[in-house]
Amino acid sequence: xxxxxxxxxxxxxxxxxxxxxxxxxxxxxxxxxxxxxxxxxxxxxxxxxxxxxxxxxxxxxxxxxxxxxxxxxxxxxxxxxxxxxxxxxxxxxxxxxxxxxxxxxxxxxxxxxxxxxxxxxxxxxxxxxxxxxxxxxxxxxxxxxxxxxxxxxxxxxxxxxxxxxxxxxxxxxxxxxxxxxxxxxxxxxxxxxxxxxxxxxxxxxxxxxxxxxxxxxxxxxxxxxxxxxxxxxxxxxxxxxxxxxxxxxxxxxxxxxxxxxxxxxxxxxxxxxxxxxxxxxxxxxxxxxxxxxxxxxxxxxxxxxx
Amino acid sequence: xxxxxxxxxxxxxxxxxxxxxxxxxxxxxxxxxxxxxxxxxxxxxxxxxxxxxxxxxxxxxxxxxxxxxxxxxxxxxxxxxxxxxxxxxxxxxxxxxxxxxxxxxxxxxxxxxxxxxxxxxxxxxxxxxxxxxxxxxxxxxxxxxxxxxxxxxxxxxxxxxxxxxxxxxxxxxxxxxxxxxxxxxxxxxxxxxxxxxxxxxxxxxxxxxxxxxxxxxxxxxxxxxxxxxxxxxxxxxxxxxxxxxxxxxxxxxxxxxxxxxxxxxxxxxxxxxxxxxxxxxxxxxxxxxxxxxxxxxxxxxxxxxx
Numbered sequence: 001x002x003x004x005x006x007x008x009x010x011x012x013x014x015x016x017x018x019x020x021x022x023x024x025x026x027x028x029x030x031x032x033x034x035x036x037x038x039x040x041x042x043x044x045x046x047x048x049x050x051x052x053x054x055x056x057x058x059x060x061x062x063x064x065x066x067x068x069x070x071x072x073x074x075x076x077x078x079x080x081x082x083x084x085x086x087x088x089x090x091x092x093x094x095x096x097x098x099x100x101x102x103x104x105x106x107x108x109x110x111x112x113x114x115x116x117x118x119x120x121x122x123x124x125x126x127x128x129x130x131x132x133x134x135x136x137x138x139x140x141x142x143x144x145x146x147x148x149x150x151x152x153x154x155x156x157x158x159x160x161x162x163x164x165x166x167x168x169x170x171x172x173x174x175x176x177x178x179x180x181x182x183x184x185x186x187x188x189x190x191x192x193x194x195x196x197x198x199x200x201x202x203x204x205x206x207x208x209x210x211x212x213x214x215x216x217x218x219x220x221x222x223x224x225x226x227x228x229x230x231x232x233x234x235x236x237x238x239x240x241x242x243x244x245x246x247x248x249x250x251x252x253x254x255x256x257x258x259x260x261x262x263x264x265x266x267x268x269x270x271x272x273x274x275x276x277x278x279x280x281x282x283x284x285x286x287x288x289x290x291x292x293x294x295x296x297x298x299x300x301x302x303x304x305x306x
Numbered sequence: 307x308x309x310x311x312x313x314x315x316x317x318x319x320x321x322x323x324x325x326x327x328x329x330x331x332x333x334x335x336x337x338x339x340x341x342x343x344x345x346x347x348x349x350x351x352x353x354x355x356x357x358x359x360x361x362x363x364x365x366x367x368x369x370x371x372x373x374x375x376x377x378x379x380x381x382x383x384x385x386x387x388x389x390x391x392x393x394x395x396x397x398x399x400x401x402x403x404x405x406x407x408x409x410x411x412x413x414x415x416x417x418x419x420x421x422x423x424x425x426x427x428x429x430x431x432x433x434x435x436x437x438x439x440x441x442x443x444x445x446x447x448x449x450x451x452x453x454x455x456x457x458x459x460x461x462x463x464x465x466x467x468x469x470x471x472x473x474x475x476x477x478x479x480x481x482x483x484x485x486x487x488x489x490x491x492x493x494x495x496x497x498x499x500x501x502x503x504x505x506x507x508x509x510x511x512x513x514x515x516x517x518x519x520x521x522x523x524x525x526x527x528x529x530x531x532x533x534x535x536x537x538x539x540x541x542x543x544x545x546x547x548x549x550x551x552x553x554x555x556x557x558x559x560x561x562x563x564x565x566x567x568x569x570x571x572x573x574x575x576x577x578x579x580x581x582x583x584x585x586x587x588x589x590x591x592x593x594x595x596x597x598x599x600x601x602x603x604x605x606x607x608x609x610x611x612x
Binding site: 143 | 510575594598
């Protein structure tokens, strides 16, 4: 990513240029929220960062690491005069945070989120924010690792990754422009789609894989000889289950929030796996080889060229 | 791994010590067969390595890379006076190779294999080798990558990894000793279990994960909007599906060879995934979170401490 050059200052000392965001408030200073703050700080695109969260020790770490400038406990006080509020909390907390802050938002404050599902977040925001809903920008940065917490945050997390925006008819152009500009400075490619499209796509490419991975570990852990089995797992199993190290709370909330699309994705996979089971049962070597070759080729074509 | 010191030679020039294996014949000079040759050569534990295989270009590459010393096309000639014959071919070829070489094995020749399943290999060997079956040592080195071919071979592949031996009552002590010694020099930890135990364990920890991974790619590739979906896959999907890059032929053969244990493993997984589906359908957040946390904890306990 190219760094934005700061305009040269005239001799005689004018004030430095106003940053894109004077005051940024982040709810949930974890991997995503923390990395967003660091990315904007690196670009000198933010004046003051306030962090709000459930864990005091995490906020203290965030402050010590320079991720945030100030920690706050009262959401109402925290959002006062904010230019941008980012919700980077587990989906299950979205509604409560919106309800807390709604009465205290200034008329210029833009609110955005980083939730892994979009329809339910939009529904909460429409209900909790009322007229202010036009300044809410539903967003999902497609980035992350299986780690969590402020200490896992780093400024480069979003570089060359996709940000999906799912605006509603009410969403104001000014709010969109600010959120786009901020994530663009963090290095993201920006795409738009509807919330329904988003939720269907990510049920298939992200939520389903996580459920498969969690279940693969649970399957072994549930066997009578689990300790022996784990001793014999190799690199393949380790890779397959890397994402089973992800946050249980976050994934619980995603399952609840995107229930219908996930059920549909699960049904498709269950039916595909039943079909493979049928081929094994019938000792249909030709069908199995064709299936495996098609998968290997599709993976080579799509994943390796990305 | 510590290298074995060559005993110091006396001045006046005695001959160098006799290597463990004078003549080694490898059927299938791919990742496993080629790496075995390289590991033994590095230890000066082999005198002469003959490679046999279906692909002339692969054998030429193996010769050029110093993996083998000689390439052969006639199995009967190749095995003449061999000390050790290693079968590292896809399981589907085991029976045919054994049938070809059986009449030409010297009375001291030991035969072993590297197949991913053991019951069916043993059944073939017992049928094809007759009295020579006592010098057949069923073995499975638990090592590999998703790559294949002689060019992928490297001497360190087996270091610190497990070799599973599944001897039968007839298996001779001398044959076991030679095969143990060879793989030990390649850096492996050597374990023994019955062929049935082996096949049940690896159906769960290896064969099932490969089927899940192949099916995860097939599931996306089979959607109407597959190109768009692949564009939105991320690191989680990439890791989950790394092993879907594996050889379709090899995995077809494993499915055919270990059918019953794989069906049983698939049924267990299907039932676990149905249970997760039930929790999503019932919006049972507590059960989902408990399931995910148990998986994360099991993974941390077993995989990360390995």
